[in-house]
Amino acid sequence: MARTVQKTETYVGSTILLVLVVIASVIFLEQFDYNSAILQRGAFQAERSIQPSSPITSSPNLIQYAPDGLNPISPAETFGPEDLSDKINGKAELYLSAGFVSLSTQRFAAKEDPEAWLEAFVYHMGSIRNSFSVYSLQRRFEAENLALSEFAYQTENALYFVHGPYYVEVISSVAREGMVALMLSFGKNYVSKTPVSHARIHELGFFPSKYLSKGSISLVPADAFGFERFDSIFTAQYNIADTELTAFLSKRQSQSEAAELAATYGSFLLAQGGTEVKSSLDIPGARLVQIMDTFELIFSQANVLAGVHGAENRKAAEELALMLREKLGEAGQ
């Protein structure tokens, strides 16, 4: 015998069907409101099927810094110390030795020029000293300095700058004025939207400015001059009497550590075949070592280790050492 459907069952059934219709409608409408950065409906066909090696959800979104003229064409990605080399291969060691924390990257295409695209690389280096280190070691000297931040320059296809603990590279696939403007806008947006503490790198003021090659100061994080105990060494290029010279210094924990390190480096040079040369230089404890036709001059003052590296001209090296010592004194060292 056929069972009679009750009104209550009809209402419940209709309500369920209605809810399903609403859900289906919402899904249908939402599919048109996609995030192009994640779905990658960009200019490049190959970008659509990319499976990111890092979870998109954990990546800081760089879209917020992109000016109006750019469209994201890839998801933001983040790399840590364990997989940085997947992204930049053999360059990873440079960053890892300088205290690398993470890298965020994303590609954008120009709206007005679909063939042109750029990629932003934001390296979190943990401190401004570390970000300055990787910036300084890759400095392009043919570049144009920018006022974007204390350390910033651009080339015809790329922008490089330090902002607090962040080292930022923006690299374009083409060298065109329009892309340079977009890269600069990206950089300005990044600086204005990313609050950082205004820490200073005091050692930059320890180098004498006379004869100093502009923009030549670098921070070598480890193994400077092939000596494994030389970490956190600042170097600067000088030109005295047509001779290229490299001055170096490093602030250590104590006066005794600076003196001990200077002595150990001197011994290292002698072990490498260097010979001690008597110097009349008026710097207490200074050592002059001749090695492979060049001179190394090493001394310490207060808690700073300092010297001149690989000088072909002894007289010029001694002149630079005196200038360096005087500047260290002025700086209260």
Added chain:
Amino acid sequence: MLKGTVSIAAASALSYLLYDGTGPGRASEEKKLVTLPDFSLPELGGKMSLVTGADRKKSLNLALKALGGIETFISKGDRVLLKVNAAFASPPILSATTNPEVVTEVARLCFKAGAASVVVTDNPINHPESCFFLTGIEAAARSAGATLLLPNESFFHPTTIPDATLIRSWPILWDPFQGIDKVIGIAPVKDHHRSGASMVMKNWYGLLGGRRNIFHQDIHTIIKELAMLVRPTLVILDGTQTMMTNGPTGGSLTDLKQTNTMIVSTDQVAADAFGATLLGRNTAELPFIAKAEAAGVGTADYEALQPIRLNTA
């Protein structure tokens, strides 16, 4: 009570039957060790041509012609593999990867010589599809009728090189070499932060699978072992533009120098030794060259090959 006891007993029995006491083995261990064949043509001996010119296509053609033409190396019916450098998703203008124009021309010449097939491959770890697309290599390969083979996990099989210290039961990109008769390595000349230079021997690094970044700690030895691993038919070192600084990624056009040289050789050690001169470095500064020579891979004394020097002008 009885039902509950029976249910527990049945579940326990099923669990026991399904229990795998050994657990899953490592994938690489399950695969047999493989060995890449020798793709070189010993009867040709050491050959090298050095062509000066800014036009890659012209330089390449002249360099090959100087060695007797592509037909010297590729025979009718050959299945050819081109190992390119597609390590990064970077644009061709940065010269961080193999120039697409060279890929197209080499593939075209192979087909012209009667090659049955030409495969283009590499193993960029991060987003191979993006790397091949953005470098222009995908379009270059397809335009010449070559087949692009993107790396797939199943393509990797372990290999061990006799007397090697690093490449031992290590996965390499194996499947694309199946049925291949000839192998041509094509690489740009680049500075490299770790090894000092990245040229044809370093280019084989892209055949490694696994967590290959650990080899950066002993970079010169791994390059030597890679050169022992692959015995190519021919190598092409593109020094038209050289990445002088900030390699291997570069990034700025100021990292590049127009060095206008195309190097083609049967000897990968000799090719790299000459490439070093474009970087302004000597072989002593690039220990992997001496190591590869000592391993019997080739000669660092490229002049001993009596290279044919030509100019496209």
